[in-house]
Amino acid sequence: MVIRDVPAQICTTCGEEYVDAGTGKRLSQIAEQR
Structure with a gap:
């Protein structure tokens, strides 16, 4: 499954992208559902 245009945060220390708890x-x- 691919979900596009998911809002993500970027870690200021390592640059890794992650989603907040609500988005997750x-x-x-x-x-x-799928």
């Missing part, structure tokens, strides 16, 4: 929860809900 919503992505999990979308994945469970």
Whole structure:
């Protein structure tokens, strides 16, 4: 499954992209529906 245009944060220390807790929860809900 590919979900595009997901808002992400960028770690100021290492530059890694990550999603906040609310976005992660919503992505999990979308994945469970499919």
